[in-house]
Amino acid sequence: MSEDEGVLFLQWALPKMGYRWPGFRKPRNQVLKRIRNRMAELGLTGGYDEYREYLAENPLEWEQLERLCYVTISKFFRDRKVWDFLRDTILRNLMLETSSEPLHVWSIGCCNGEEPYSIAILIEQLSEQIKSNREVLILASDRTEEVLERAKKGEYPAGALSELTESELLKYFRSIEADQEQFKIKQAPANHVRFEKRNIRESLPKDSFQLIFCRNLVFTYYRKEHQEKFLQKLKPMLKPDGYLVIGSNEELPDTDWLVQVNRTQPIYQKISD
Numbered sequence: 001m002s003e004d005e006g007v008l009f010l011q012w013a014l015p016k017m018g019y020r021w022p023g024f025r026k027p028r029n030q031v032l033k034r035i036r037n038r039m040a041e042l043g044l045t046g047g048y049d050e051y052r053e054y055l056a057e058n059p060l061e062w063e064q065l066e067r068l069c070y071v072t073i074s075k076f077f078r079d080r081k082v083w084d085f086l087r088d089t090i091l092r093n094l095m096l097e098t099s100s101e102p103l104h105v106w107s108i109g110c111c112n113g114e115e116p117y118s119i120a121i122l123i124e125q126l127s128e129q130i131k132s133n134r135e136v137l138i139l140a141s142d143r144t145e146e147v148l149e150r151a152k153k154g155e156y157p158a159g160a161l162s163e164l165t166e167s168e169l170l171k172y173f174r175s176i177e178a179d180q181e182q183f184k185i186k187q188a189p190a191n192h193v194r195f196e197k198r199n200i201r202e203s204l205p206k207d208s209f210q211l212i213f214c215r216n217l218v219f220t221y222y223r224k225e226h227q228e229k230f231l232q233k234l235k236p237m238l239k240p241d242g243y244l245v246i247g248s249n250e251e252l253p254d255t256d257w258l259v260q261v262n263r264t265q266p267i268y269q270k271i272s273d
Contacts, residue, residue: 001047006032009048013055015223017066018201023221027071034068070144071221074114076121076156077163078215079248085265087122090243094210095123095132102135104209106237108200109142109217113151113185113193114160116140119213120189121172138192139207143199152195154185204233210242215266219250228253235273244268 010028011021024031035051044050055061077083094103107116116138123136142148158181161169173183198205200218218230231253238244244258246266252258258268 001036003029003032005048006035009035009051012052013065014069017062017069018223018226019069019221020223024069024071027073030071030073031069035065038064038068067144072111072147074111074216075160075163076114076118078114078118080163082245082248082265082267083118083122085262086245086267087126090211090261090267091122092126092130095126095134095136096130097134099134102137103211104207104239105136105138105211106205106207106209106213107138107140108212108214110140110151110195111142111147112156112160113140113154113195114156115213115215116151116193116195117154117185117189120192121168123192124172124189136192138194139196139205139209140193141196141198141200141205143197145197148195148197154190156183156185157181158183200230204237208237208239208242210239211245212238212242213245215245216247216250219246219252224253231255235270238270240270240273242270244270 007028010024010031014021014024035048039051042051042054044054046053055065105116105119107119110116119138120136123138126132140151142151155176156173161173161183164172169183172186172189174186176182176184196205212234214234219227222230234244235257243261244267246252246268248266250266252268257270257272259271261267261269
């Protein structure tokens with residue numbers, strides 16, 4: 001089976017699941033490898049055409065295919081400049097607010113936990129710098145139990161931590177292998193995070209949030225009409241003047257209730273209900 005055949009299969013299958021092919025261009029090899037393994041499990045030897053026929057005859061297989069298309073590429077402080085801007089402006093101001101209400105943050109599609117733990121590390125840094133005692137509650141959701149279990153363990157290879165400074169690595173992680181190739185996040189930042197299994201295409205939390213992270217997921221992989229619908233669903237969940245953070249290479253659908261806070265940063269503030 002050639003890569004071109006695999007690409008044609010993805011271009012056919014992804015829109016049927018509400019996804020868009022351009023978002024899968026980079027991780028296509030990861031996804032196609034899983035699909036080939038699945039075909040081998042099923043004993044299908046006729047290539048992607050036979051898998052198409054199998055999908056037609058077994059509609060429940062589409063659920064399995066969607067799971068195979070789940071992309072799990074992430075690292076701590078991915079796009080570090082975004083995180084530094086968040087810490088020094090957005091999060092700092094939120095934590096300086098004189099409010100008895102906890103600061104509620106949602107990390108959508110948290111994968112192995114790199115994103116919510118990155119948020120928690122910034123919270124720990126700011127708590128020390130500005131002497132803030134404001135409680136911060138980070139909801140981290142993902143649709144896959146397997147990745148949530150990995151996230152709860154909080155153990156990562158050195159490669160996932162490459163954007164951390166040496167002092168951050170020493171302060172917020174401990175080595176769990178003699179060769180220092182595997183690390184575990186310490187309890188202080190981990191205490192801020194609560195993990196929850198949730199498929200955002202089926203249900204959303206009832207809470208509202210001052211800060212929502214939706215990076216490299218909906219606005220990369222979903223078809224435009226699904227992006228627009230999801231953005232409208234987020235509107236009542238984002239508190240007045242709250243912030244939405246998306247991926248550095250993503251674009252939001254047109255909206256009149258969010259404005260970009262800085263033209264160099266993928267961060268948007270809610271300006272109307």
